[in-house]
Amino acid sequence: MIRTEELLLNVGPQHPSTHGVFRVIVKLDGEVIREAIPVMGYLHRGTEKLAEGLNYTQIIPYTDRMDYVSAMTNNYVLVHAVETMMGLEVPERAEFLRLIVMELQRVASHLVWWGTYLLDIGAMSPFLYAFRDRETIVNLFNELCGARLTYNYMRVGGVKWDAPPGWIDKVRDFIPYMEKKLQEYDKLVSGNEIFLARIKGIGKYDAKTAIDYGLSGANLRCTGVKWDLRRSEPYSIYDRFEFDIPVGTNGDCYDRYLIRLEEIRQSLRILKQAVEQFPPEGPTMGKVPRVIRPPAGEVYVRIESPRGEIGCHIVSKGKSEPHRLKFRRPSFVNLQILPKLLVGETMTNLITILGGIDIVVGEVDC
Amino acid sequence: MSDEHQTKEEALSPKGADGGERSEAPGSAADTDREARKREAAEAREAAAKPGSEAGASSRTEPEEPRKPSPKQPQLDEAAALIRALVAPDAVEEAYLNELNGDMPTLVVKAEHWRKTAELVKHHPSLRCDYLRNVSGVDYETHMEVVYHLVSLDSRKELAFKVRTDREAPSVPSVTPVWQTANWNEREIYDLLGIDFPGHPNLVRIMMPDDWVGHPLRKDYEPFDPEV
Numbered sequence: 171m172i173r174t175e176e177l178l179l180n181v182g183p184q185h186p187s188t189h190g191v192f193r194v195i196v197k198l199d200g201e202v203i204r205e206a207i208p209v210m211g212y213l214h215r216g217t218e219k220l221a222e223g224l225n226y227t228q229i230i231p232y233t234d235r236m237d238y239v240s241a242m243t244n245n246y247v248l249v250h251a252v253e254t255m256m257g258l259e260v261p262e263r264a265e266f267l268r269l270i271v272m273e274l275q276r277v278a279s280h281l282v283w284w285g286t287y288l289l290d291i292g293a294m295s296p297f298l299y300a301f302r303d304r305e306t307i308v309n310l311f312n313e314l315c316g317a318r319l320t321y322n323y324m325r326v327g328g329v330k331w332d333a334p335p336g337w338i339d340k341v342r343d344f345i346p347y348m349e350k351k352l353q354e355y356d357k358l359v360s361g362n363e364i365f366l367a368r369i370k371g372i373g374k375y376d377a378k379t380a381i382d383y384g385l386s387g388a389n390l391r392c393t394g395v396k397w398d399l400r401r402s403e404p405y406s407i408y409d410r411f412e413f414d415i416p417v418g419t420n421g422d423c424y425d426r427y428l429i430r431l432e433e434i435r436q437s438l439r440i441l442k443q444a445v446e447q448f449p450p451e452g453p454t455m456g457k458v459p460r461v462i463r464p465p466a467g468e469v470y471v472r473i474e475s476p477r478g479e480i481g482c483h484i485v486s487k488g489k490s491e492p493h494r495l496k497f498r499r500p501s502f503v504n505l506q507i508l509p510k511l512l513v514g515e516t517m518t519n520l521i522t523i524l525g526g527i528d529i530v531v532g533e534v535d536c
Numbered sequence: 537m538s539d540e541h542q543t544k545e546e547a548l549s550p551k552g553a554d555g556g557e558r559s560e561a562p563g564s565a566a567d568t569d570r571e572a573r574k575r576e577a578a579e580a581r582e583a584a585a586k587p588g589s590e591a592g593a594s595s596r597t598e599p600e601e602p603r604k605p606s607p608k609q610p611q612l613d614e615a616a617a618l619i620r621a622l623v624a625p626d627a628v629e630e631a632y633l634n635e636l637n638g639d640m641p642t643l644v645v646k647a648e649h650w651r652k653t654a655e656l657v658k659h660h661p662s663l664r665c666d667y668l669r670n671v672s673g674v675d676y677e678t679h680m681e682v683v684y685h686l687v688s689l690d691s692r693k694e695l696a697f698k699v700r701t702d703r704e705a706p707s708v709p710s711v712t713p714v715w716q717t718a719n720w721n722e723r724e725i726y727d728l729l730g731i732d733f734p735g736h737p738n739l740v741r742i743m744m745p746d747d748w749v750g751h752p753l754r755k756d757y758e759p760f761d762p763e764v
Contacts, residue, residue: 190598211743218728219752255636341757381689383665397689467636470670470685470696483672483683494753496672498685535743 174202179517183212187521189292190531196520198511201518208505209289212536215283221495226252226326226462234320236497237533239282242268242275242311243475244325247497250405251471252326253481254511256463263394263452265407270310270341271323272406272446277348278307278477280430283528287427287461288359290525296359303351306344313337327458342445345438352434360431366406369423373511373523376421383507386500387478388433389527390420392425406473410447411440415524423526430528433476462491477501477528501533561624611693612641618660619645623652627714634696638642642696650699651709657686657695658714664688665695668715680693680706680731701731717726730755 182193191212197205217236221229226248233244246268260268278536285300307319315323315331323330333420359365377393390397400408416432418425466488472481481498504527511523616631625647634640645653657665665686674681684697699708710733712719722733723742730751733739741748749760 175731207683211741211745214743216752254638326587355686382716384668384715386669402692407649465636468683470640470683471636471637479669481670481671481685483685485674493676494672494674498670498673502720502724503717 174200181520183209187524188531189286189525189529192529194508194512194520194524196517198517201516203512203515203517206506206509206520210505210534212529215536217536218495218497221492223491226464228491229492230322230324232427233497234322235532236499237475237477237480237501237530238319238412239530240275240279240476241319242271242323243473243480244413245321245483246406247271247471247473247475247480248486249324249326250473251469251484252374252462252464255449255467255469255484255486256326256462256470258327258456258458260328261453263332263449264454264456265330266444266448267333267454268324269406269408269496270338270441270448271314273441273444274307274341274344276437276476277434279302280434281307283430283476284355287525287528288365290521293359293363293365295357299351299355299358303348303396306347310337310340310344313340324457325333325458326462328453328455332454340444340446341441345442345445347433348438352431355431360428366424369427369522370528371420372423372515372519373526374420374422375507375511377402379510380421381505383479383510384503385502385507386476387476387528388426388429389478389507391416391429391503393402393421394419399472400481403472405471408440411443413437413440426526426528432498461490463488467512472498475500477530477533478504497536499533499536501529502536503533505529505534569684606639608633608639608641611695612623612643615657615663615695616642616643618663619643619653619656620688621658624649627653629700637696640696642698644698644700647699647701647708650694650697651711653697653712654684654711654714657697663693663695664690665693666690667762668711668717671718671721671725673729673731673753675729675753677703677755679703680729682725682731684711706731707734708732709734710739712736726750730754 177198179196179198180193181196182188183191191372193209195207198202201258217232220232228244230248233248234241237244240514281300281304286298312318312468313323313334314337315321315498377395378392380390381396394417396415396417399405401415413436416429416436418429464484464486466486468483468485470481470483472479478498478500479498482497483498484492485494496517508524515523612631612633613676616628619627627646628643629646630644633672635644657663667682667687667689667690669687670685672683674683679732680701682699686695687693701708708731710722711716712722713735720742722736723729723739726733726739726745727741730752740746744752750757
């Protein structure tokens with residue numbers, strides 16, 4: 171007779187597949203996971219506490235460091251919250267620039283996800299392809315604001331820097347380039363049998379569960395719920411553009427993969443229209459008081475980041491610093507479903523499922 | 537040359553970091569331009585400093601009809617009436633539209649009735665707020681508050697709920713059995729603000745180490761270890 175016993179295994183905090191410092195304690199019965207306990211906080215920097223001692227402009231660089239794969243959308247959620255409170259008008263050109271950088275950021279973020287996800291499950295070369303193409307976007311951002319990762323680009327009332335001459339043309343050239351590369355991605359990976367065997371039907375859940383867990387982004391849409399804040403609760407100037415919201419049917423890792431690839435295509439579609447309608451001139455900063463002091467009260471705004479609904483809840487007492495600033499971080503909320511998905515799965519699927527959720531630990535811990 | 541302007545401005549400004557905000561036109565035109573902007577800023581400041589600044593903000597967002605009742609008023613009244621009728625007549629402490637936030641219907645519910653209210657709000661056919669998008673804890677120094685932002689994915693109607701609690705022994709019933717997503721959010725609020733959530737399946741720290749002393753987001757927080 172064989173004697174078996176439960177094995178306790180620590181995955182992380184230092185492990186390449188956790189995309190940062192995130193730890194899962196798993197109890198294993200042979201190869202099968204019986205229980206999984208996520209442990210986080212290794213990257214907790216107390217952004218919300220720090221923000222209480224800073225004025226709103228000083229908080230913007232901190233938002234870059236939350237979801238550092240998608241800094242532009244984080245910038246936007248903060249300035250959008252303050253603008254909503256103060257009832258500020260943003261000039262047309264600034265709003266276009268914001269939309270263009272946010273959509274470029276969505277493409278870049280999904281490329282990082284695509285590359286690292288395939289790296290997680292054992293395919294080395296897609297990572298190089300994805301980073302090669304992301305580099306084009308990073309260079310565009312570098313030209314625009316002098317930074318490659320933490321942009322600090324947006325300001326309350328507009329954007330800090332206008333697009334340099336010829337920048338919009340470079341964005342225009344990037345769109346067909348990326349469309350062509352996407353076909354290459356599909357050829358390389360999307361139909362690959364080994365890949366399909368690894369992710370089809372893995373990490374499945376239904377719409378009811380997804381809503382109950384408050385999932386957002388591709389994690390919610392893969393179950394067939396058509397909920398994208400750019401459409402369902404439009405902000406910025408998204409209501410002027412045509413694009414589709416891809417949804418899945420099975421709620422598994424494969425659907426999430428397809429949705430993210432399709433979202434790149436839809437973002438390119440938005441970019442194409444935005445570049446055409448881009449106002450040739452105009453100010454990039456609105457009329458903003460010297461000291462930004464929102465009236466006493468509170469506001470909750472939310473936008474669609476590449477990872478889902480990122481929200482910003484500001485409680486102001488009429489001072490130049492917030493009384494309380496809370497970020498609703500999609501990675502943190504989406505990660506909650508992980509222990510539920512892992513029970514009964516094999517160890518190898520832990521990596522597939524965790525990667526499929528698409529977390530950024532800087533945002534989980536904040 | 538625009539660098540010079542910027543540094544000078546920053547030095548004069550009471551809040552230095554705002555100085556670099558505006559792009560400046562080069563040359564002599566910059567001075568007159570800046571004067572005009574300064575005047576505008578001063579006017580805006582005065583407007584913001586007026587006592588009725590909240591009303592001012594709402595009239596800015598809807599300038600053509602500042603006094604008309606909001607289209608969201610019926611939604612607020614309906615929710616308040618339902619809670620009063622089906623939970624308890626005194627369950628709703630306050631019900632108002634948050635003008636700053638696009639007239640978000642906001643209800644302040646008594647802590648002892650919160651759990652039942654949550655069930656009602658989620659399941660009642662005319663509310664159906666199935667998606668809990670955000671939970672925040674706020675330390676107001678006089679009291680603590682937990683804010684819940686809800687939305688119905690079908691009707692796209694939003695509701696915000698607030699539960700106020702005493703600051704010395706803060707406690708709000710957990711709604712994790714109603715919305716799973718409240719689980720980690722409540723743990724985070726417990727960790728950072730020290731609010732207890734009776735009924736929570738596993739209320740332990742989530743961000744700070746387990747042996748941490750104190751709750752950092754409280755306004756009276758003092759770091760325990762002088763080296764930290």
